Structures are given as structure tokens and as C-alpha cells.
Amino acid sequence: MPDGTPSQPVSGNRLPLRRVLPAALALVACALSGDSAFAQTASAHTTWREYGGSADGSQYSALKEVDRSNVSKLQVAWTYRTGDERKYSFNPLVVDGVMYVLAKSNTIVALDAGTGKEIWVHETDPKTTLITNRGINYWESSDRSDRRLLFAVRNELQAIDARTGKSIATFGTNGRVDVREGLGRAPKSLTLVQSYNPGRVFGDLLILGSATNEEYDSGPGDIRAYNVITGKLAWTFHTIPHPGEIGYETWPKDAWKTVGGANDWAGMALDEKRGIVYIPTASPKYNFYGGNRAGANLFGDCLIALNARTGKLVWYFQMVHHDIWDYDNGTTPMLATVRHNGKMVDVVAQAGKVGFVWVFDRETGKPLWPVEERPEPKSDVPGEQTWPTQPFPTKPPPFARQTFTADDLSPFLEADEREQITKQMQAARNHGLFTPPGLGDTVEMPGNNGGANFGGAAVDPTNGNMYVISKDLPAMLKLELAxxxxxxxxxxxxxxxxxxxxxxxxxxxxxxxxxxxxxxxxxxxxxxxxxxxxxxxxxxxxxxxxxxxxxxxxxxxxxxxxxxxxxxxxxxxxxQAAPADAAPGSAHYKSGFGFMFARSGLPVIAPPWTTLTAYDLNTGTIRWQEPLGVVPELAAKGFTDTGSQFPKVNPVVTAGGLIFTGTRDRKVRALDSSTGKVLWEAEVPAALEGMPAIYEVGGKQFIVFCAAAQATTYTHNVPGHAASTDPIPGAYVAFALPGTSTN
The missing domain is CATH 1.10.760.10 (Cytochrome c-like domain)
Incomplete structure (x- = not known):
């Protein structure tokens, strides 16, 4: 439906891309209008009390003490060591001059945000690896007498006192809520439900996504809200619809009882004034074969707008029908106000693995620019029923490369290696973004770990400029019976x-x-x-x-x-999990993720492997695109425009005209948001995976980075380069302009 007209219920092969529910819209606040919207957003975003800086998840700071003119003077203000060798990608919270971080064997630690001095430590099981490790949530009562931090550990939602670090026993049952319960499956059969992202707080509700596993036995990706005082479940939205719910007809009968995924692991954005939460979902499971789930599979690979108070559907849009490529919507939706066709429009923009940015009217779900349904190839795998078309936005242009042939191979390949890969690619099926995985080799580009990933987008909500970090990592898929x-x-x-x-x-x-x-x-x-x-x-x-x-x-x-x-x-x-001649849908085919790396450990495609793209959402155009980071071994030889390898880094844009981010080369950087040029960089103790936090203490602006990931390119043995076994010297490193106290 290129014109964005609200769809009708499913009938035959008709697929609704979005649905507007007037009853739900009646519950949300009126839209902002006119240029006053710019002024209102400019006055917000001055704290870092939530993951991504604010409820809208914009990864934007209105602080501007540090700007283009003085960013080169930044220096280390303080450092706090994580105290172990674990990898962290945590985005700190800062409330009333207190910073909350993850450190010391996955414990929550409170620090003085101005000095980095430790205040208290809330210990968890030192052996645990399952914790909300990208961020946590903060909530306070209206009179501030009750202040809580909320997070999950081993599928148990917990609450602690933000002032003391003590557990709150009145939350749930003895301080815990088992998030495996209420999903329509035996709780003990679900090994992973909690998300590594923290969700959003709205009033007295904590709205959560999940991180289901990648297999056929995955749990469903229901979106749920819990009361922050009692821990009781307040509402549930089924991403794999139950009988009588919208989208049920897009699955086989009773699929909700057996099929999993369609979950939100990437983050969500909250429009507090409207009371709408925007939720991006991932692929249904299994990732690369859908014979057991014939149909379009709502609400997999959707952007869903829900009434945050009730969980009722406002509208949705599906980016990939019947996903068999693992093409998740991998980033937090971005909220902004833009000028479109002469009018001010509040929009939500979504970037994902495929390489597109989708832009919608925040209230109606209508795309700002036409979307075309284009025919795509059929699968030749027994039992698989690919959807006949896939949606393509006509604007903005993609931020990632979406095709890969032998002509695009890296110049750094050895001669025999190039010949071998060329032969493999020439024999593989390779018909663009939606080439179905088959029993022979199938090229996938940007790849199931390519495009934009968690936290990989930021937006300046005052002017509609959006920034996306992405990687180009082709994959070679091949199905076989499990x-x-x-x-x-x-x-x-x-x-x-x-x-x-x-x-x-x-x-x-x-x-x-x-x-x-x-x-x-x-x-x-x-x-x-x-x-x-x-x-x-x-x-x-x-x-x-x-x-x-x-x-x-x-x-x-x-x-x-x-x-x-x-x-x-x-x-x-x-x-075999099922015989080759089993009934359609009953056989379980599987594929490796197929990442295509060279002997050097670098992608086989020509660089740049990582880019930062700036969009003007007012016009739907690219303002600039630059490689982000370097590969140290290549940079030493003069190759500085490759971008870093395999990034999981998140940008933050500021009112000072800067973009702060970091990469695996152990460098943190500030870029000019108008050009993408690097204005400042510094080396930190370890590599970065995650998002900086920008905050103010005593009138002084700080930028803190979590530097606690493996820095080397070589995470496994490569000829001439042994895999790194060095401990990770993890640390939180805060920068500020001269005059800030240090320790």
C-alpha cells in the first residue's frame, strides 16, 4: 500500500502493513504542531537518567559546554576500573550526581559522577553471565521518597534501592519476578527470556522486550509491562498473535503455542506526551527456515506502536514478510520532528540490518515517502513458502551496501584465496536482499550481522538529523537438516x-x-x-x-x-531431527550464520567495513557518509579509510555539534556532526562496545565511555597473528574540559 492507507483485515493473500486503531488513538495525547515542537525538544535531553539518555532513546544530549571549538581540549577527568576481565557494553545512568554502572563480576555499582569514587556495590552471583548488561532502568515516586533501579538477572526481574543498593523484598516474590512465567509455555523450558536491553519506564510501569534464543524451541517475544512497585504483570502484547487477535491469520493455526521469536531485543522508544511506545521486533524463529510458520508472520520484523498504558495496538508496519534471513530491526526507533511537505510532522525512524531507514508519522504509521512491494524469488527448499513480495522504501537511500558479487572482493585477499572465493560466489545463488537460503550456497548482503545493530542510531530531535553506524559483513548461507x-x-x-x-x-x-x-x-x-x-x-x-x-x-x-x-x-x-521426506513444515533445516571472513580475519568484501551515515529526515536524503574507525594493522601501512572491523558501537549526538562514539581500535572520538570529520580522539585501556553517557555535575559537562571489550582484531588464531588471550583491562573513563577534578 504505497499511499499509506490503513489496511483491511487479512483476506487470502492480502497483507496488512499497518493498522490504525481509533479507540487506541483516542487514549493518547494530541499531536504537537508548528515550529513550537522544535523549541520544546531543545529544552529537554539535559540529563542521562535512562538508557540512551532519555525515554525517547534518541541518544542525544542538549548539553553544549563541549562543542566544536573546544572539544580538542578534552582530557581524562577520572577512571574507574571494572575490577575483572569480563567484557562490558554498559550505558551508565546518572541521577543527582550519582552514576550507576556494571562492573566487578556483573554487579551494580554506584559512583560519584564527578570523581568516579565508589559509593556502594550491589552484589549478584559472581558466576552469573545473564544480566541486563547494556543498561538498567531508574524510577522514582512523585515525592522522590522511593527511588529504584530495575534490572533482570537470570530471567528474574529485580528492584533495588537506588540510594543504598539494597534489594527491595516487597517487589515480586522476595524481591524477584520470574519473567519466564505467563508466556504460554512451561517456564522451565525457556532458557532465555530476559533482554540484555533494559526496556522503558512509563509512569509506574516497566515495559520490557525479550531476548529469545535462535532455535526452533525459542519462546515467544511478547511485550509486557510490570508494575514497578509490586512487580505484578500489568499488560501483555502477543507478538505471535493468539486466536481472535490481529495477525493471527498470518501464521499457521495455533502457531503461538510452538513458534518463538518476533521479539524486541534492540530497544524501544517512548513518546511520553502521547503515551505511545514504539517497539522494533526481530525475526520469528528459526532464523533461516520457516516451513513450520507459513504466512507473513506478524508481528515479526515490525515497528509496533502500542498504547503504553494498556498495551493496545495503535499501528504497525512490517519491514520483512516471513523473514528467513534474520533481518531484525536491530536499533532503537528514533523520534524527531521534521518539516515535510511544508508542515511540521512528528516522526519515528527505524534502521535495521537490511540497510534501510524507514520514516513514519508517529501517530498514524503512514510512511513519509512511498513504499513499494516488489516481487522476490521463491525458495526451492522442501516445505518453505516464501512471501511473494517485500517492501522497499523509496526514500531515504540505504546506508549499507545491499549487493555483493565477486567484483566487490577485498583488495587485501591473497591470490589463491580470491580465486577460491570467486568460484564459490559464482556458483552460489545471489539475487539481492531477499534471495532465499537454499540447500546450496546463498549470498546474503549486508548479512545477518550486517547493517545497523543495537544502539547504532542517534538523532538530533530538534532538526531531524539522524546518524547511523553500520557494518558491511556478507554471509554465505547453506541449509541442511538439523x-x-x-x-x-x-x-x-x-x-x-x-x-x-x-x-x-x-x-x-x-x-x-x-x-x-x-x-x-x-x-x-x-x-x-x-x-x-x-x-x-x-x-x-x-x-x-x-x-x-x-x-x-x-x-x-x-x-x-x-x-x-x-x-x-x-x-x-x-x-536427523526429521527425515528428508517429512511432511512440509515438520523438518528442521539449519544453517550456520555464514559470516564471510578472509584468512586475515577481515571481511572478504572491499572496505569500508564500518560507516557512519548522516541523514536529513526533512528531505529523506543523505548529508554525508564516512568510514568510522580503523584496523590498526592496516592503518600502520597507510590504509586509514577502511572503517573498523565488526563494530558494536553506539553514537551520541550533542547540541554542541558533535557525535561521540568509540570503536574496537581502543579509540574514542568526537566527530563534527555537520561533516563527519574527526575533531578529537583519545586512546582508552580497552576496546568499546556500547554507548557513551553525557551528563553534567556542578555545571561541568562529562562524557563517560565504557571501555571493556577485546581490542584486537584477532579474536581467534590467524596465520601470523595469534588469538589474543590478554585480560581485558576494562574501565569507565570520563572526559571533561580542563579544570575538572581527577583521581
């Missing part, structure tokens, strides 16, 4: 079965991998040790995704097998 897990026999035998079902599709049945893109796991126990392997499996590392879904028992068995594989010889072929 194998079943057996829990019979010794731990090593069980571990071999777990390895076959979860790891062999990438690392091979012989564990030899395909170095350097996929490292060998032969003798990995002696090389890395059990603790390091467990951390990588739980958290992911470099291109490897996290496998947090594995139970403790399964992980123990997997580690036993990797340590002593000879105790579990492969005496028979792995059992």
Missing part, C-alpha cells in the same frame, strides 16, 4: 550430540573449522581452558553469536566433549 540431541550415555557422548546439533554446522563434525573465519576447536580446552570457552559460548565473541540457551548441564557436557573427544567416538551418523 540433528537431534541425545542425552544418553556419558557426559562426553552427550556433549558430542550437543556439538553436532549446535556447533558442527559452523565448526565441522571434525571440529577443524574453516580458519580464520571459523576457528578450529581441536585441543581448544588446552588452549583456552573451560572458563574461557564457557564465557565465549554464553556471551559470544567476535563473529560467534551467544548460545545462552544451553542449559548448565548441556554446557557441562559440551565442555567435557571438547576436553576429551576421544571418549565419545562418532560410531554412527547423527540422528
Amino acid at each position: 540433528t537431534a540431541v541425545s542425552h544418553a550415555g556419558s557426559p562426553e557422548a552427550q556433549g558430542r550430540s550437543i556439538f553436532a546439533a549446535n556447533c558442527s554446522i559452523c565448526h565441522g563434525a571434525d571440529r577443524a573449522g574453516k580458519p580464520p573465519a571459523i576457528p578450529s576447536l581441536v585441543d581448544v580446552d588446552s588452549r583456552l581452558g573451560k572458563d574461557r570457552i564457557e564465557s565465549v559460548v554464553r556471551h559470544g565473541q567476535g563473529p560467534m553469536p551467544a548460545f545462552a540457551k544451553l542449559s548448565d548441564a548441556d554446557l557441562h557436557s559440551l565442555l567435557a566433549y571438547l576436553a576429551k573427544p576421544d571418549l565419545a567416538p562418532a560410531t554412527e551418523a547423527p540422528v
Whole structure:
């Protein structure tokens, strides 16, 4: 529906891209109008009390003591060491001069925001790896007598006193709420429900997304709101609709009982004046095969507008129908006010993995520019029913490359490597963004870990300028029938079965991998040790995704097998999850993520691998695009325009005309928001994954970075470059103009 007309209910092959519910709209506040909207947004965004700086998640600061004229004078004001070797990508909160960070084996720590001095520590289980590790939530009562921090640990929502760090026992049951409950599945069958992002506080409600696993047994991605005082569930929005709900017809009957995903892991934006929360969703599961979920699959890969008080649907738009590419909407929606066709319009913009920025009227969901449904190739995999068309926005232009052929290979490839990859690509299926994964090689670009990822966008809400960090990382997908897990026999035998079902599709049945893109796991126990392997499996590392879904028992068995594989010889072929001639939809096909890296450990596509793109949402045009960061080994040889490799960094834009961000090369930078040129940079103790926080204490502006990730490009063995085993010297590093106290 290019004209943005609200759709009708599903009938046959008609697909509603959006639906406006007048009853829900009647509950929200009236729209802002005229140029006064600019003035109102300019006066806000002066604190950093919420993830991303504010409820709208704009990653914008109206503070402007630090600007283009003096940013080069920034110096370290204070440093706080994380106190362990763990990786952190945490966005601090700052309230009343107190900063809340994650450190010391995943504990919540309160610091003096002006000096970095420790105030208190709230300890969690030192062995835990499952915590809301990108940010937490702050709430206070109207009289400020009750002030709380809210976060999740191991699927349990918790509340602590923001002034003391003490647990609040009256929250939930003995201070805990099990977020696995109420999803229509046996709670203990759901290994991962909590999101690594913190959600949004609206009044006395905490609105949460989730981080379901990547497999066929994933839980549903319901959006839920909890009362911040009692912990009781207030409302639920089913992203896999139940009978009688909008979108139920876009799935097989009773899919909500078995299919998972369609979750919000990327963050959400809240329009507090309207009472609308904007929620981007991910793909349904399994990521690369949908034979068990025929249909368009609402509300997977959607931007959903919900009434924040009730959870009722206001409108939605689906960016990918029946996703079989893992093309999640991977960033927080951006709220701004723009001039469109001579009128001031409040908009919400969404960037994702595909490389598009979608821009909608915030109240109606109508796209600002036409959207075209274009025909796409069919799948040849048994049981798969691809959707016949996919939507393409006509404006703005994409921020990422969306095609990849042998002509686009990196100039840094070795000759024999180039020849090998060229032959593979020429034999692969390669028909653009929506080429269905098949039983042979299929090229995917920008890739399922490409485009924009969590926190990768920021917006200046006063002028409609939006900034997107993205990476170009092509993938080569190939489906094969999955194998079943057996829990019979010794731990090593069980571990071999777990390895076959979860790891062999990438690392091979012989564990030899395909170095350097996929490292060998032969003798990995002696090389890395059990603790390091467990951390990588739980958290992911470099291109490897996290496998947090594995139970403790399964992980123990997997580690036993990797340590002593000879105790579990492969005496028979792995059992397939379903026979090849099974009924359509009952077979489980799987694919590795297929990231295409060269022997050097760098992407096989020509650089730049990371870019920062500036948009003018008033006109739907690109203002500028620049490579972001460097690869130190290449920069030393004079190649400085490559962008960094495999970034997970988040920009923050300021009223001082600056963009602050950091990269894996251990550099933090300030760029001119009007040109993208670097005006200041500094080296920090470790690499960055995450978002800086900008705040003010005593009239002084600070910029704090969480520098606590692996800095080296080489996260596994590469010819001539051993994998880094150095501990991560993590720290929170605050910068300010001269005159700020240091420690």
C-alpha cells in the first residue's frame, strides 16, 4: 500500500502493513504542531537518567559546554576500573550526581559522577553471565521518597534501592519476578527470556522486550509491562498473535503455542506526551527456515506502536514478510520532528540490518515517502513458502551496501584465496536482499550481522538529523537438516550430540573449522581452558553469536566433549531431527550464520567495513557518509579509510555539534556532526562496545565511555597473528574540559 492507507483485515493473500486503531488513538495525547515542537525538544535531553539518555532513546544530549571549538581540549577527568576481565557494553545512568554502572563480576555499582569514587556495590552471583548488561532502568515516586533501579538477572526481574543498593523484598516474590512465567509455555523450558536491553519506564510501569534464543524451541517475544512497585504483570502484547487477535491469520493455526521469536531485543522508544511506545521486533524463529510458520508472520520484523498504558495496538508496519534471513530491526526507533511537505510532522525512524531507514508519522504509521512491494524469488527448499513480495522504501537511500558479487572482493585477499572465493560466489545463488537460503550456497548482503545493530542510531530531535553506524559483513548461507540431541550415555557422548546439533554446522563434525573465519576447536580446552570457552559460548565473541540457551548441564557436557573427544567416538551418523521426506513444515533445516571472513580475519568484501551515515529526515536524503574507525594493522601501512572491523558501537549526538562514539581500535572520538570529520580522539585501556553517557555535575559537562571489550582484531588464531588471550583491562573513563577534578 504505497499511499499509506490503513489496511483491511487479512483476506487470502492480502497483507496488512499497518493498522490504525481509533479507540487506541483516542487514549493518547494530541499531536504537537508548528515550529513550537522544535523549541520544546531543545529544552529537554539535559540529563542521562535512562538508557540512551532519555525515554525517547534518541541518544542525544542538549548539553553544549563541549562543542566544536573546544572539544580538542578534552582530557581524562577520572577512571574507574571494572575490577575483572569480563567484557562490558554498559550505558551508565546518572541521577543527582550519582552514576550507576556494571562492573566487578556483573554487579551494580554506584559512583560519584564527578570523581568516579565508589559509593556502594550491589552484589549478584559472581558466576552469573545473564544480566541486563547494556543498561538498567531508574524510577522514582512523585515525592522522590522511593527511588529504584530495575534490572533482570537470570530471567528474574529485580528492584533495588537506588540510594543504598539494597534489594527491595516487597517487589515480586522476595524481591524477584520470574519473567519466564505467563508466556504460554512451561517456564522451565525457556532458557532465555530476559533482554540484555533494559526496556522503558512509563509512569509506574516497566515495559520490557525479550531476548529469545535462535532455535526452533525459542519462546515467544511478547511485550509486557510490570508494575514497578509490586512487580505484578500489568499488560501483555502477543507478538505471535493468539486466536481472535490481529495477525493471527498470518501464521499457521495455533502457531503461538510452538513458534518463538518476533521479539524486541534492540530497544524501544517512548513518546511520553502521547503515551505511545514504539517497539522494533526481530525475526520469528528459526532464523533461516520457516516451513513450520507459513504466512507473513506478524508481528515479526515490525515497528509496533502500542498504547503504553494498556498495551493496545495503535499501528504497525512490517519491514520483512516471513523473514528467513534474520533481518531484525536491530536499533532503537528514533523520534524527531521534521518539516515535510511544508508542515511540521512528528516522526519515528527505524534502521535495521537490511540497510534501510524507514520514516513514519508517529501517530498514524503512514510512511513519509512511498513504499513499494516488489516481487522476490521463491525458495526451492522442501516445505518453505516464501512471501511473494517485500517492501522497499523509496526514500531515504540505504546506508549499507545491499549487493555483493565477486567484483566487490577485498583488495587485501591473497591470490589463491580470491580465486577460491570467486568460484564459490559464482556458483552460489545471489539475487539481492531477499534471495532465499537454499540447500546450496546463498549470498546474503549486508548479512545477518550486517547493517545497523543495537544502539547504532542517534538523532538530533530538534532538526531531524539522524546518524547511523553500520557494518558491511556478507554471509554465505547453506541449509541442511538439523540433528537431534541425545542425552544418553556419558557426559562426553552427550556433549558430542550437543556439538553436532549446535556447533558442527559452523565448526565441522571434525571440529577443524574453516580458519580464520571459523576457528578450529581441536585441543581448544588446552588452549583456552573451560572458563574461557564457557564465557565465549554464553556471551559470544567476535563473529560467534551467544548460545545462552544451553542449559548448565548441556554446557557441562559440551565442555567435557571438547576436553576429551576421544571418549565419545562418532560410531554412527547423527540422528536427523526429521527425515528428508517429512511432511512440509515438520523438518528442521539449519544453517550456520555464514559470516564471510578472509584468512586475515577481515571481511572478504572491499572496505569500508564500518560507516557512519548522516541523514536529513526533512528531505529523506543523505548529508554525508564516512568510514568510522580503523584496523590498526592496516592503518600502520597507510590504509586509514577502511572503517573498523565488526563494530558494536553506539553514537551520541550533542547540541554542541558533535557525535561521540568509540570503536574496537581502543579509540574514542568526537566527530563534527555537520561533516563527519574527526575533531578529537583519545586512546582508552580497552576496546568499546556500547554507548557513551553525557551528563553534567556542578555545571561541568562529562562524557563517560565504557571501555571493556577485546581490542584486537584477532579474536581467534590467524596465520601470523595469534588469538589474543590478554585480560581485558576494562574501565569507565570520563572526559571533561580542563579544570575538572581527577583521581
